[in-house]
Every structure is written in structure tokens, then in C-alpha cells.
Amino acid sequence: MFSGDYSETTFSGPNFKFEDVNMNDLNLTGTDIPDSLGMGQNLRIRAVVEEFDENLGIIFLDPIVTEIR
Numbered sequence: 001m002f003s004g005d006y007s008e009t010t011f012s013g014p015n016f017k018f019e020d021v022n023m024n025d026l027n028l029t030g031t032d033i034p035d036s037l038g039m040g041q042n043l044r045i046r047a048v049v050e051e052f053d054e055n056l057g058i059i060f061l062d063p064i065v066t067e068i069r
Contacts, residue, residue: 005038015058016045030068042069 047061
């Protein structure tokens with residue numbers, strides 16, 4: 001997962017990852033909540049930073065609220 005809007009060719013910002021998280025854990029909000037999420041879905045995420053893996057360059061997140069954009 002990357003920051004910014006989805007693009008097949010470019011990305012910017014750090015790499016983020018949820019680990020051991022299911023759809024219920026995401027606490028989805030918004031007017032049109034889908035049954036599932038897929039590649040290209042733009043989200044606004046509020047989360048707690050659990051860990052930063054400097055070797056992989058990944059920030060591990062624990063979701064608080066996830067809004068469909």
C-alpha cells in the first residue's frame with residue numbers, strides 16, 4: 001500500500017502494510033462501503049504506527065478508521 005492516489009505506473013511516499021487484518025478490523029466508513037477491497041481502491045486511513053522495518057522500508061499499521069474515497 002502506498003500514499004497518494006492509485007496509479008499503475010507511479011507511486012510516491014512510504015510503503016505501508018496491514019498485517020493479520022480482515023475487513024472488520026478496517027472499521028470502514030463512508031456512503032458506499034464495498035463487500036471487498038481490491039487493487040486500485042483509494043482509501044483514507046487513520047491508523048496507529050505499530051512498527052517501522054528499516055531493512056524493508058515498510059511502516060506496519062494498526063487501522064483505526066478506513067474511509068472509502
